[in-house]
Amino acid sequence: MTRPGRTRAAIRGKALGGPPVTKFIAVSNRRGGVGKTTLTMMLAYGLSVARRQKVLLVDLDAQASTSAIMMGHQRWRSAREANRTTSKLLTQIVTDEPIGCNDYISQAIGDVTLAEGKAPVLDIIPSAHDLDDKEALLMIAGRIMRSVEGAYDQVIIDCAPGLSQLVWGALRIADCVLIPYLPDRTAEDNVGWLAHRLREIGTPSVFTVPNRVSGQDSRAQGIIAAVSARYASLGMQIPATQLLATALDYRDKPATLAAKFGSAVQHVNSLSDCVLNVINQPVPVAAE
Numbered sequence: 225m226t227r228p229g230r231t232r233a234a235i236r237g238k239a240l241g242g243p244p245v246t247k248f249i250a251v252s253n254r255r256g257g258v259g260k261t262t263l264t265m266m267l268a269y270g271l272s273v274a275r276r277q278k279v280l281l282v283d284l285d286a287q288a289s290t291s292a293i294m295m296g297h298q299r300w301r302s303a304r305e306a307n308r309t310t311s312k313l314l315t316q317i318v319t320d321e322p323i324g325c326n327d328y329i330s331q332a333i334g335d336v337t338l339a340e341g342k343a344p345v346l347d348i349i350p351s352a353h354d355l356d357d358k359e360a361l362l363m364i365a366g367r368i369m370r371s372v373e374g375a376y377d378q379v380i381i382d383c384a385p386g387l388s389q390l391v392w393g394a395l396r397i398a399d400c401v402l403i404p405y406l407p408d409r410t411a412e413d414n415v416g417w418l419a420h421r422l423r424e425i426g427t428p429s430v431f432t433v434p435n436r437v438s439g440q441d442s443r444a445q446g447i448i449a450a451v452s453a454r455y456a457s458l459g460m461q462i463p464a465t466q467l468l469a470t471a472l473d474y475r476d477k478p479a480t481l482a483a484k485f486g487s488a489v490q491h492v493n494s495l496s497d498c499v500l501n502v503i504n505q506p507v508p509v510a511a512e
Contacts (some may be wrong), residue, residue, distance in 0.1 A: 231296050246373045247503045249380050250398035255414045256385035259435035261402045262381045262468055263495070268294065269300060270482040270496025272344040273336050273481045274489075277377040279344075280329070283351035284310060284394055287385040291350035294333050296474040300350055301328050309352040314390075325349070333473040343478075345376075368501045378503070387421065389406050400429040400503050402458065405451070407444035412451050419455045429502055431458040434496075438464050440488065456500045462491060 228376050250286070251260050254359060264281070272279040283291045292300050313328045330350060332343040372379060381393045381398065395401060401422055405411045415432055422430045432455050434448045448461065462468070467488035475484070 225325050233418065238469075246376050247378050247400065248398045249378055249499065249503065250383055250401045251380065251393055252383040252395060252401055252418060253385050253403050253406065253414060254389065254418055255405075255410065258414075259404045260285075260385075261293060262437065262472065263402060263433060263462065264380060265289050265293060266462070266468070266492045267338050267402075267473065268346060268380055268490040268493050269333045269334065269481060269484070271378055271380075271499070272334075272346040273338060273360060274493050275496050275500065276338075276344070278375070278378045279346050280372055280379045281346070281348040282310065282394075283348065284380045284384055284390055285351055286353055287384070288351040288353060290382045291348065291352075293472050294346075294348055295330060295350060296335070296476065297331070299330070302332045304352050305351050308350070310349050313349065313469060328408055329372075335478045336481050337478045339480065347376075373407070387418070395427065396425055398427060400431070400499070401427055402431055402499070403434055403455075404433045404435045406436055407441075407447040407451075409447075411447050412454070415451055415455055429456075431456050431502065431507075433458050433460065433462060436464040437461045451477060458495075458502070460491070460494050460496070461500050462489075 252265050253260060257308075268279055268281055272278040273430045281290065281294060288300070289301075295303065308330060309330045310328070313325065321508055328349050329348050333348050334346050335346070338344055381394045383394055387395075401418075403415055403418055404448070405415050411434075419430055419432075432451055434444075434451070434457075437448070446459075451457075465488055467486045468491070470484050473489065479490065485492055
């Protein structure tokens with residue numbers, strides 16, 4: 225049992241005989257269409273390219289948008305045909321076969337290079353459309369995540385909309401959960417519903433991130449202020465800009481971060497810095 229004041233990260237660190245190495249970041253909202261894929265993509269590139277972190281993406285959404293965007297359709301199709309997906313990995317785990325998570329990781333993904341032209345350490349366990357068939361596998365996601373601990377600086381988990389048992393398993397082991405939302409009339413209810421559930425299970429850090437924000441929309445800014453007053457904000461807004469929408473298109477010829485995002489690269493950098501700031505805060509540990 226977790227004692228008050230002890231977080232998942234602290235317990236993992238103690239079990240490994242040192243401070244926690246890998247941080248697990250989940251991107252979640254019970255509502256679809258709020259920009260989870262955009263935020264996941266921005267964070268993955270910001271951490272791995274701009275901040276030189278070792279990053280693993282885990283796609284737990286059967287829509288597989290993140291997988292297709294980060295791998296390109298041809299490579300994603302090859303992974304599906306080779307059964308190198310989260311769905312196949314879940315099947316392996318439930319049959320009690322030894323967990324060989326590395327066999328399902330596609331390495332060196334994305335269409336962005338480091339400044340010197342090398343590929344960043346950015347890998348993925350992609351999803352497939354049959355992942356919905358595995359949603360009854362409660363807590364399986366946690367076993368996947370723990371099997372890669374120590375090999376990466378961060379694991380970013382792209383969760384499906386809603387709160388299936390598979391998503392619930394991932395959220396329970398996350399060090400930090402980001403809740404992207406659109407600043408509309410449903411925002412406070414959707415954010416509040418998930419934030420309260422995460423509070424009940426003692427998730428260490430939960431932050432809201434308003435997405436597709438128009439700086440000229442005073443009503444949207446009012447909604448953001450209301451949400452931020454009740455639930456912790458990450459401290460940044462993702463603007464509604466065509467540059468971020470275009471960046472969702474995979475390019476066959478990799479280029480720099482600035483070439484992919486244009487002037488929107490400032491938002492990519494801001495997002496990664498905000499996340500690094502919150503996940504690297506000291507972890508409180510209660511006295512024995």
